[in-house]
Amino acid sequence: MTRSTMPAKVVAKERVAPDIWSFVLEADERAFVPADAGSHIDVKLRSGLVRQYSLVREPRNGTYEIAVLREERGRGGSKELCDSVAVGDTLEISAPRNNFPLDQGRAHYLLVGGGIGLTPLLAMARSLHEQDRKFDFHICARTPEVLPFRVEIEHSAWADRVHVHYTGGNAPGRLDLPALLRATAPETQVYICGPKRMLAIADETTRDWRAGRMRTERFTPGDVVAAPEDQGSFDVVTARSGKRFQVAPDVSLLDALEQNGIVVDSACHEGTCGTCVTPVLSGELVHRDSCLYDDERESGKLMAICVSRAKPGTELVLDV
Template structure:
């Protein structure tokens, strides 16, 4: 993964809204003038600016071959900060939304066989992967778990794939059985998983002995990272392109410190999961606290998410 560049910002029309399941609403977005939209690949997401400049990321779950519309799906969350509530209660067809992207932190890599594991709204980034796997002629199967069948989105759409799709509503069939879904590592097979943190943690534990890269995951919420506030140290960040050196106090993020110094850096989630603030590291050693970079990417130290990560060295040089 590399830091995003040349992302496009568009104002798109909410063309259609569809209730896909209890609490899940899909939006179909089009260009007001009917123009083609930027191309995207399976696993990509876009940033939507909702009410009061609130920005939220949503996976694209349509067909990448459709250049005239984007589809996203939004779960109504009871404990949300207003984004999903606004989509469900305030947004209507005909409204316009500011859209940035697409950006892909969940690349769909080539393989002979795929196993997809989804939990709840985690089905969204996998839908386009199923379409692409079909185009490639790859062997695949999907294991899709949810709390209730009525709350599981896109079931009619998935039914067309036949017995390769295993739908497991917890209230009827119990929890998704990882031993059945992932009995053993198979060569030339990739596992793609998206869903709530307990599912991701369970799948990561289940596949811990598998080769690096065999499991690909995407998180909607940041992993819990234990931080000792008393162990935090101030650091110095040299911003090579801006020609400034910024002192970052122990209790301030690198992103916040750079913004306070007048250095503009693209950002969105500020939780280390969206990739918007990914920045090239030119010198120094990052201390990674994100939920996005793979272990090998973190070990390389080539980039970092400056919204949450800090440094193991007293100084960093960044390409900002």
């Protein structure tokens, strides 16, 4: 992780669902950086793994709160956090970053969260309530037992805005997401975070919506198909540092920059966290990320350089 970090002490750890633990991390007063709803932090583990976690509430009094699903089939980051990190331990964390910010001043907001994707939306619901904004919050969980923060949600001041859909077993409450989205008024701003299937259904249903009317956040990379003909070498010019070099087909743009002495902050290296997003001055881009919004990709002005490239044989000019 090249992004700068700060030490944060684990001051609380609580099991909030059978496979989900919440952690309250206290940063040093001088290092603490405030954040808006939708933000996430990078957590660097003792093993060296770096993972991103959304803040479940806007941070106050120098503390950040996250909730982590223990992923049995993952590469070990969440298991390490849930199994080995205890109250009193110190972790290295980044300052918060927000790829999923709340648009201000909308007439109505629709929040839809599935599984652990609930986390950034919890912070949004709290924030919208504090701002006295109109919103509806749909939550999908398999059963009441696996819904994290269930008691807190049920007793919140905004509980009347919450619609919980239990999807497990014979539960009758499965959310008809296409129907919900189609019934949404054009002035409603939509935010969705959840499993890949939920996000794929949302993308499919809103294909003809105006750009920006629905915002999504992905915790894992989307199914981006890399066309082999887009994998060739291309030239890079770095406008501010005045360099020119070629990126080989088997080297990422992020690594090529680093090999040429230009270090850009990065964390996930799989196009999901947004840390490496870099301004582009010109070029034919081949986007492979899961963190930019469609309008940002179409603008041609930003790219996630850990996974995205330029068309083979072309010249890319970056503002670095």
